[in-house]
Amino acid sequence: MIRPSVQALEPYVPGEQPKLKRIVKLNANENAYPPSPKVKDAIREFDPRRLRLYPDPGCNRLRHLLARRYGCKAESVFVGNGSDEVLRLAVDVFTRNAAPVGVFEPSYSLYPVLSAIREAPLCRVPLPNGDGELAALKVPEPKPDLFCLVNPNAPTGTIFGIEAVREFARKLAPSILLVDEAYALFAGSDCVALALEEPNVVVARTFSKAWSLAGLRVGVLVGPEPLVSALYKVKDSYNVDALAQAVAEAALSDPDWMQENVRRIVATRDRFSKALEEAGWDVTPSHANFVWCRPPENGPDAEKLQAKVRNWGFLVRRFTEPVELGSHLRISVGTDAEMDELLGLLVK
Ligand code: PMP
Numbered sequence: 001m002i003r004p005s006v007q008a009l010e011p012y013v014p015g016e017q018p019k020l021k022r023i024v025k026l027n028a029n030e031n032a033y034p035p036s037p038k039v040k041d042a043i044r045e046f047d048p049r050r051l052r053l054y055p056d057p058g059c060n061r062l063r064h065l066l067a068r069r070y071g072c073k074a075e076s077v078f079v080g081n082g083s084d085e086v087l088r089l090a091v092d093v094f095t096r097n098a099a100p101v102g103v104f105e106p107s108y109s110l111y112p113v114l115s116a117i118r119e120a121p122l123c124r125v126p127l128p129n130g131d132g133e134l135a136a137l138k139v140p141e142p143k144p145d146l147f148c149l150v151n152p153n154a155p156t157g158t159i160f161g162i163e164a165v166r167e168f169a170r171k172l173a174p175s176i177l178l179v180d181e182a183y184a185l186f187a188g189s190d191c192v193a194l195a196l197e198e199p200n201v202v203v204a205r206t207f208s209k210a211w212s213l214a215g216l217r218v219g220v221l222v223g224p225e226p227l228v229s230a231l232y233k234v235k236d237s238y239n240v241d242a243l244a245q246a247v248a249e250a251a252l253s254d255p256d257w258m259q260e261n262v263r264r265i266v267a268t269r270d271r272f273s274k275a276l277e278e279a280g281w282d283v284t285p286s287h288a289n290f291v292w293c294r295p296p297e298n299g300p301d302a303e304k305l306q307a308k309v310r311n312w313g314f315l316v317r318r319f320t321e322p323v324e325l326g327s328h329l330r331i332s333v334g335t336d337a338e339m340d341e342l343l344g345l346l347v348k
Contacts (some may be wrong), residue, residue, distance in 0.1 A: 026332040026342070027315040029154070029183070029290050031212035032265060033335075036257035039213070042250035046243055055242035058232070062245050065252050066220055070192050075225045078232065081239045083182055083206040083219030086231075087148070088114055090202065090221065093230050094176045095120050095145040102144035104128070106155060106325055108180060111148050127153065131164035139171045147172055150180040152187050155319060155330040157286030159187050165201075166194055173200045176227065183288035185210035185262055186269075195223045202227055209289060211251050211258050218248040265289050269333040272343065279347035290332045295346070302329050309345050314338075 059079035067074040080086040091114040095101060100123040101115040107127065115122045123144050128134040149168070152159040169177040181203050184190040195203040202223030208214035218240060221231065251258070273283045273291050280296035295305055306318050306329060316332075319325040333339065 022313045024314045024334060024338050024342070026290075026334050026338070027317040027330075028214070029209060029288070029332045030214045031209060031261060031289070032268075032333060032338070033212055033261040035212040036251055036254035038250040038254045038257075039247050042247050043243070046246055050242055053242075054238050055240065055245055057237050057239075059240050059245050062218075062240075062249050062252075065249055066222075069252065069255075070196070070222055072196050072222065073225070076196065076222055076228055078221040078223075078228045078235075079240055079245075080219045080221065080231075080235065081244075082208065082217040083180070083204045083221075084110060085217075085235075085239060086204050086219045086221045087111070087178070087180065088117075089231050089235060090148075090176075090178050090204070091115060091118055091120070091146065093234055094178070094227070099145040100140075100142060102140060102147035104149060104153070105322075106153075106319070107148070107150045108154050108182075109319070109321075127156065127158070128160075131161045134160050134164040135167040137168060137171075139168075143172070143175055146176050146178060148178045148180060150182070151191065152183045152287040154183065154288065155290070155317070155325075155328075156284050156292045157183075157288045157290060158284060159189070159287040162189065162191050162194060165191050166198065169194060169198050169201045173198075175200065177201050179203045182206045182209055185258070186266060186289045187287035192222055199224050207248055207251060210262050211248075212261060213248070213251060216244050216247055218244050265333050268336050268339055271336075272331075272333065272339045275343050276347070281347075290330050292328055292330050294328045302327055305329065305346055309342060312341075312345055314342050314345065316342075 062079055063074045063077045066077045078086065087110060091101060095118060100121045102123040102125060103111045104127040105124045112122050123140050125140060128137055165179060177200060179191045179201065181190055192203050194201045202221055205220040207216060207218040269286055269291060273286060276293055277283045282294040284292040286292065295302055302318055303326065306316055309316060317330040
């Protein structure tokens with residue numbers, strides 16, 4: 001016996017589930033490879049009794065290790081709960097009420113959110129095409145108190161050279177230029193020297209990408225001491241937990257491991273980009289761990305391809321704000337095997 005109402009029922013259709021049990025996450029620019037075995041050791045050796053006590057509010061050991069890596073004083077280094085916290089604090093601390101925050105477009109979509117929270121007008125400047133255009137750029141009026149430049153840029157993967165960034169920073173002074181270098185270790189060049197030489201430049205870094213620790217939440221800012229100490233004034237007292245501090249210290253003690261993962265990802269990225277190009281895709285040369293690319297016009301568009309690969313468990317990113325970005329996919333670089341399989345789906 002089946003209840004008549006059930007017999008007659010049109011069943012509820014649940015939300016789409018990817019057909020495969022396996023998910024390959026290529027939509028958040030996480031690292032394809034695990035962190036150093038020293039990270040595993042540090043977690044195993046971490047004494048839970050330490051969690052009774054609050055962590056070091058200043059992350060002093062980690063700060064000193066980072067300072068040694070960057071060739072600066074510990075006072076020039078701020079440690080935060082992921083670089084997203086660092087960026088939020090920078091918007092809070094380096095802007096006056098109602099002063100604009102400058103961003104290039106397209107770039108990291110968190111900045112509009114951070115400026116909206118502060119009720120700061122957002123000054124959007126089209127992303128310059130190369131160093132010449134950046135160096136020649138007129139600073140917008142009214143001058144933003146803070147300008148955020150992502151380098152290498154997300155989602156395009158393009159990069160500016162340090163001297164072009166320096167010129168822009170000098171024109172912007174005394175306003176502050178924040179160079180968001182979440183992906184710099186994949187590029188092999190960075191603007192840390194600017195943050196140590198120019199009074200109005202700060203650089204944000206993260207353990208989430210090249211160091212394979214997105215789940216840990218540790219970010220860094222390097223810059224002039226007065227700017228760094230201003231951030232320390234307003235952060236949460238214990239913004240980085242004790243385990244995160246210990247694990248980040250362990251990761252930093254094994255830079256060769258990180259570097260080898262970077263080397264593999266860069267090799268895979270370049271091979272994947274070339275194969276897409278050979279199949280007629282428009283691929284922006286990438287200096288990061290993702291590829292910004294547009295499928296050829298005579299085939300399925302980005303939206304269709306995103307849906308197609310999703311059915312096979314591959315998550316890739318497509319932005320629709322502003323709408324022109326929707327013609328592209330941003331694909332994080334996975335392992336060689338993952339990228340080969342994805343390529344088979346994209347180009348056939
Ligand atoms: N900046 C950029 C440009 C990013 O793409 C990301 C990651 N989405 C971040 C900062 C934030 O990284 P995290 O908070 O994990 O350090």
